[in-house]
Amino acid sequence: MESKSPHIPVLLDEVVQEFIINSDINLNEKIYFIDATLGYGGHSEKILESSPNIHLIGIDRDIEAINFSKKRFEKFGNRVTFLHGTFAENIEKTIEIAENNKIIAILADIGVSSLQLDQMERGFSFDSPNLDMRMNRNDELTAYRVINNYSEYKLEQIFKDLGEIRNSKKIANSIVNSRPINSGSELSKLIEKINGRWNGTHPATQIFQAIRIEVNGELNQLDSFMNKIRDLAKNNKLNNTKIGIITFHSLEDRIVKDKFKNWEKSCICPPEAMRCVCGDNHSLGEIITKKPIVPTEKEIYINRRSRSAKLRLFKINK
Numbered sequence: 001m002e003s004k005s006p007h008i009p010v011l012l013d014e015v016v017q018e019f020i021i022n023s024d025i026n027l028n029e030k031i032y033f034i035d036a037t038l039g040y041g042g043h044s045e046k047i048l049e050s051s052p053n054i055h056l057i058g059i060d061r062d063i064e065a066i067n068f069s070k071k072r073f074e075k076f077g078n079r080v081t082f083l084h085g086t087f088a089e090n091i092e093k094t095i096e097i098a099e100n101n102k103i104i105a106i107l108a109d110i111g112v113s114s115l116q117l118d119q120m121e122r123g124f125s126f127d128s129p130n131l132d133m134r135m136n137r138n139d140e141l142t143a144y145r146v147i148n149n150y151s152e153y154k155l156e157q158i159f160k161d162l163g164e165i166r167n168s169k170k171i172a173n174s175i176v177n178s179r180p181i182n183s184g185s186e187l188s189k190l191i192e193k194i195n196g197r198w199n200g201t202h203p204a205t206q207i208f209q210a211i212r213i214e215v216n217g218e219l220n221q222l223d224s225f226m227n228k229i230r231d232l233a234k235n236n237k238l239n240n241t242k243i244g245i246i247t248f249h250s251l252e253d254r255i256v257k258d259k260f261k262n263w264e265k266s267c268i269c270p271p272e273a274m275r276c277v278c279g280d281n282h283s284l285g286e287i288i289t290k291k292p293i294v295p296t297e298k299e300i301y302i303n304r305r306s307r308s309a310k311l312r313l314f315k316i317n318k
């Protein structure tokens, strides 16, 4: 495997700025940083380089990403712990691993890596020779099964809900009538016929996004991960911890924005309540980014895949 990273980390300077430079952390004590989407370690490497007292727990559901980062991080010795699996199923484990040391941050850079997109046999690409799209190749659900086995109605719903696609009914119908569809390239050509040719982005972009989100249960993952963080904070297992989430489409960004808003609320009485009966002491901390941090024009010019990235931050502070 090549040692150069196959993925350019997005908002790298901003991540270092927010988590290390603009932070009140004590770099003279042993502290933990959780990278919930380790990938090829671009963000984590910079974080680890900023102090020898920073220990890292890196989670990824893709074993190829874990193996790549294991090699890349040999130089950091035992400062790094790797967890293979989803962030939703692993986030609680990080508390045990960190023992009584402070967890200063949890970062999730959600979505697919460039290597996943570019490796044709992973089936994420418009030119793929197959339909796969699993981030963890041990999972059962593949893009092939979604495209060839789901009912027309279910496909339509997925395209509407996860791709925000206007002509989802027409596309679902064409897919069902063209079965079996065996590859990403067959599927993208079919969508191209319906949606017309390129208009800056590929006409099948949102369809591929919707299928990928379905195959990997991405919205449920994010929801469950954030609920677990909230519960850990409520139970005083996390404090003075910065949570940073980078998303790449509006569905995920909405989940993050809404959850952070709820976490910040001190009063959790229903809106129809005449007066507060909840004790008005439920805030888990504060939203750091009233507006999300987005890439500069220069970053977008260098790395076009960064163009839709949004970083939102919350500081748990009870």
Ligand SMILES: C[S@@+](CC[C@H](N)C(=O)[O-])C[C@H]1O[C@@H](n2cnc3c(N)ncnc32)[C@H](O)[C@@H]1O
Pocket: 007, 008, 009, 010, 036, 037, 038, 039, 040, 041, 042, 043, 044, 059, 060, 061, 062, 065, 085, 086, 087, 088, 109, 110, 111, 112, 113, 114, 135, 221, 222
């Ligand atoms: C955009 S890449 C992260 C890149 C990384 N920040 C870097 O600089 O190399 C996203 C990574 O998150 C992983 N991933 C996505 N959803 C996940 C989940 N629910 N649980 C664990 N890993 C996930 C993917 O397998 C992928 O490797």
